[in-house]
Amino acid sequence: MPATIKDIKERTGLSLATISKYLNGGNVLPENKILIETAIKELHYEVNEIARGLVTKQTKTIGVLVYSIESLFNGTLLKYIGDALRKEGYGLLICDSNQDEETEQKNAKFLINKKVDGIIVVPVLYGSKVVEMANHAGVPIVLMDRSPENCDCDCVRIDNRMSALRATNVLIGKGHRKIAIICSAKEYTGIERCQGYKEAMTLAGFDVPEEYIYGDIHSIEHGYESMKKILALPDRPTAVFMTNYEITLGAVMAVNESELGCPDDISMLGFDDLILSHVTNPAMSMVVQPMKNMSEKAVELLLGKIGSDRKSETPMEIVLPTRLLEGNSIKEIKM
Amino acid sequence: MPATIKDIKERTGLSLATISKYLNGGNVLPENKILIETAIKELHYEVNEIARGLVTKQTKTIGVLVYSIESLFNGTLLKYIGDALRKEGYGLLICDSNQDEETEQKNAKFLINKKVDGIIVVPVLYGSKVVEMANHAGVPIVLMDRSPENCDCDCVRIDNRMSALRATNVLIGKGHRKIAIICSAKEYTGIERCQGYKEAMTLAGFDVPEEYIYGDIHSIEHGYESMKKILALPDRPTAVFMTNYEITLGAVMAVNESELGCPDDISMLGFDDLILSHVTNPAMSMVVQPMKNMSEKAVELLLGKIGSDRKSETPMEIVLPTRLLEGNSIKEIKM
């Protein structure tokens, strides 16, 4: 049983209030200060944050909910979020939703009951239920990445549709007309990116046959299986657009296993670099999101909400730009 | 301000004790049960875990310290740890040491003050300081991965030396005699793996010239730079053994950027698969650790310690086997 403030009270003969004051950076007589400090050292005293939290009603802890901790995308986000939070003196409680909405909700409840001061969520799907829970409990919340427009909640994300549109245009600009897409069709992000692709194709006046669109869950398997199907198509496209990290991974695997080569037989454009583009051979061209900036903005937004108790404001929506990382995975087709 | 047990006391007319009893699964009259349940629903009551923790002295929360959250190795471990913990009704508090021992210690303190019931740590270096802190605070702790032998602490890890020895023997078995190694030289894991490599080479009667050993920090950069140097060597080795995930990544990048090809010009053997072997071209041969098993064993070990208060036992050391994943990155050399 660790030492408590009471132990150091007895050791020093001072009152609880004085000691507490010292602990919280208040002014104490130099002699008492020394008294307290030595007692703390000798007793190995450490503040019980649980007890402190009970009375101050704040835990200096932020909860983060990610849809999958084993996704490098989330790992990277978490690193930057952690860095930003640490700088402000906050700790963070990370919960893995494990790609499951029910787990996500259970975790949200866990965080709320743990009395975190705020929540950042990278949702499994839309996160709407979690937002509702947090609002109900009066806990500030910020959405990242998979946050729909008009979600009535503060959020930071990229312009998914525009990013996909521009990426598709890059392919078109290099002479491709038969372009397939592998995307997630479940959550907002994937749907929007697919929309952007379709718009670009329509604008350019190109067909988008059904068998060029592969929408399913956000997973390596989906990327892998879809790319296999694409490569086996009688009328094979000349380029494929993969709209997230896991799908890109899977697609690369499928091409590697096949007889066909990139970019000679098939051009590829991926999403969410995360070192992948340097590991593949050839180097993959990628749409990259500003991970660090997104994370910092999310933290800033959340901490702002915690500071000033302005509940009933219109939610803030921060939309960040993406950039294109050029590799050697896109073949130029002479027209 | 969320509802408290007091609110539901007033709503139902029952005493705090009865309500508390209900909350903790005790027996209550059916009529009272209904009374309480409706009150809970109407008031949206949720237990305040902070208050509960203060009195029960347990938080049903496990803290996990990882050396870097953006490393896929740790992300994977965390996923399995989380799964195992959830199954037992525990939540987890994840802290990123950010490759820094000081941050690691600060995080350990944070966890201890947050009164986690136990700690799992994948240390930055040896974790000895953290072990000491936890022991002092009376918090059960288990080390993973980078835990030295005789560390006087429960731990689960692979047999690093033997794994590296066997891996090197695979290379030797395929006719390689000039084998270089890129490893981390800072923490236990890397040192042991290098030792295993040296042993295998010595046993086979092969030279290990200085310029074939590249020991530095555990990072992508180190893998990348070292592989570049290796490829430029006048007396280039025929094979390279990369002893962890990040180093393997970096080495693959360097080869991809070079004029040389794998396995024709250079054979490669990596460590810690994590999907990488399927993404590279050719598929990389890899030593793979039993991530899931390691995680589950660590959780089991920790929860066991929490259950029975057997402090003064000899620490348990669980050593798990690795396996070799065969790819196409090793060329057979006819002798």
Place this chain on the structure above:
DNA sequence: CTGTTAGCGCTTTCAC
């Protein structure tokens, strides 16, 4: 600057 007092929200004896 210091001490006294009350109380955060909950569990837990111990009578009843």
Place this chain on the structure above:
DNA sequence: GTGAAAGCGCTAACAG
């Protein structure tokens, strides 16, 4: 089965 009361470790007025 239920209630009264004490207390977990700490902070926050408020006097002094």
